[in-house]
Amino acid sequence: MASSACSEFLKEDPESLMVAENFYKTEANADAAVVSVYDGLNDQWNIYYRGIYLLAELTTDNAECGQGVANSNIFALNDYTHGPVNDRIYTLYTAVYKSIASANVAIDKIPLIAFNETKKNRLVAEARFVRALLYFNMVRLFSDVPLVLHQVTSLEDVNTPRSPVEEVYAQIIDDLEFAEQNLDKTNTSANLGRATQSSATGLLAKVYLTRKEYQKAKEKATQVLDDTQFGLLESYFDIFTPTNRFNKELIFAIQNKGNTGAANGFGMALFLPRATIKLAGGGTVAGNSADVPTQEFYDSFASGDLRRDRTFFTQYDAGAGVATFRPHWYKFFDPSAITNLGEGTLNYPVIRYSDILLTYAEAINKLEGPTADALEAVNQVRRRAFGKPITQPDASIDLAGLNAETFDEAILQERRWEFGFEDHRWFDLVRTGKLISTMRAKGNTAIQDYHVLFPIPQRERDVNKNLTQNDQYPQ
Known part of the structure; x- marks a missing residue:
């Protein structure tokens, strides 16, 4: 009896397993797959906002490391002493490819499902738009990158070499032209x-x-x-x-949709002041002062430019008196989540x-x-x-x-x-050819001409021997 019971308990029910072979069957499955593709963009600690922030804001005259930064890899980005062994570059790189993989599965599988062709094309177009957006960031940050366009189904597909910039852009444009033709015209x-x-x-x-x-x-x-x-x-x-x-x-x-308890909110802790703003019920706002703007950026706004006091703040009253502090980012602050900083409601x-x-x-x-x-x-x-x-x-x-x-x-x-x-x-400074001159003029003596690209993460090259490195970085 014991043997029989154990056998029944261990018996697999294939219909209950959430794998690609038995998931992509219905229109509802297709909808869920595309929601998952969008959800990849919401990986805010690794992609938007912070993953790209550390490469696209911190490395410029807009931002610097605040007192809450403890990771030496983040300081290296700020100082332009970073190299291929940098956990922040690696985290962004792998998170983006994880999201691209999710888009690729949707793009491959949804056309095989029987439902309305117009909606089917629209869902594929949404996945292709997201893929194009991710590759656009990657090709600007790293130049040649592996161009993976289909679900990886074997070990032979893993070690993809870097594709030339022109091929990557050709695919981005192709994806976006398909999206132009098949996405909804309006949001309702x-x-x-x-x-x-x-x-x-x-x-x-x-x-x-x-x-x-x-x-x-x-x-x-x-x-x-x-x-x-x-x-x-x-x-x-x-x-x-x-x-x-x-x-x-x-x-x-x-x-982002905050105040739901479902971890879908905008995370605010890293850019708010650290133990400075007193709460009416006692204690202080649990900010960390990690991601902060430069004083020079704050001072660069002309008198009367209202954007300054929406981009930054230097004082705040959370109900227990006005606290003052050096400039911190304010643009994505949500007062309703003041006591739960992972629940901000801002897109x-x-x-x-x-x-x-x-x-x-x-x-x-x-x-x-x-x-x-x-x-x-x-x-x-x-x-x-x-x-x-x-x-x-x-x-x-x-x-x-x-x-x-x-x-x-x-x-x-x-x-x-x-x-x-x-x-x-x-991205703007690199596109206009002003990154090196701007940063040197503002005191960064470590920046070199090759810093207009980031290095391919060494951990990726250790796994994939077909990946080459960008010039001047350690080979």
Whole structure:
């Protein structure tokens, strides 16, 4: 009897196992697979926001290590003494490929399921959009990277070599063009937070700008700017208000929903002041002061620029009196989660309408110089920043009388003030060829010309002998 009972207990029921062979059967399975793809982007400690933050903000003049940093690998990124053995670079690299793998499975499996073809193509397009976004970050951070496009099913598929930059970009563009054709045109209550056609078009504009294909960048940016469901909010402050986390400025954003107890909120501890802000019920806000802006960045804002006091804060009253402190990031702070800092309710923007306006202006300037249209695109962003009517010319704020070179510099500066803590700065400095000169001018003596790329993690090269290393890093 005992033997029989044991045998029945150990008997496997294949239908109860959640594996690819018996999961991708229904439309509901396809929906769940794409939700899982988006969930990969929400891996905020490893990808958005902090994973990329450590490479795209901390390594620039926008940010520095605060008192809460204890990891020597983070200090190495800040100081430009990092190399292939760096756990933060490795963590981002592997997390991105894990998310790419999730997208690849969805892309491979969903077409085999029998349900409505339009919806099927839309779900595949969402997975391809996410894959394109991830590869766009990777190719800019590392240059040549392994281009994995299908589910890995054997050991022979594991040791993929790095693909040339041109092949990676060709795939990014192909994925985004498919997404443009098959994503939903608009967001409704049924698909909030999902990528739309303009998400793909906006990302294509940024891809073409990075590749210096300025005519295509201008055309794609124009398509987004003509999409009336998106636009600038009148108040910069309101973009980042938890109660307004779905707004017309967000062309694509990473979704966070806090105060649910399900660990889906925006994690705030690393960027809030450490044991400084007193709580009304006793104790202090459990911030760590790890990820902090530079004083120079805080001081760089012109008088009257309202973005400064939405990007940073230097004082706060949580109910037990005003606390003052050095500048800390404020943009993604959610007061409702003051006692539970993992439950912030703010979405993390990847593409905003102002980003497309500035992309449009930069592309035109490269093609034709500072035309009236290009200046107007930047000036709308500036007017909003200073609390002026967005479409009404204002000589006290508007840029004028610039040549192509000085307008380029003005756009770069405008992007710095507009997108602080949104992981744009390193990419912008590299794209414009200004990373090395900017960092040296601000006192970083360790930075070298090869630091326009990050090293391939050594642990990846130890496993995959086909991976080469970027020039000048230890081989």
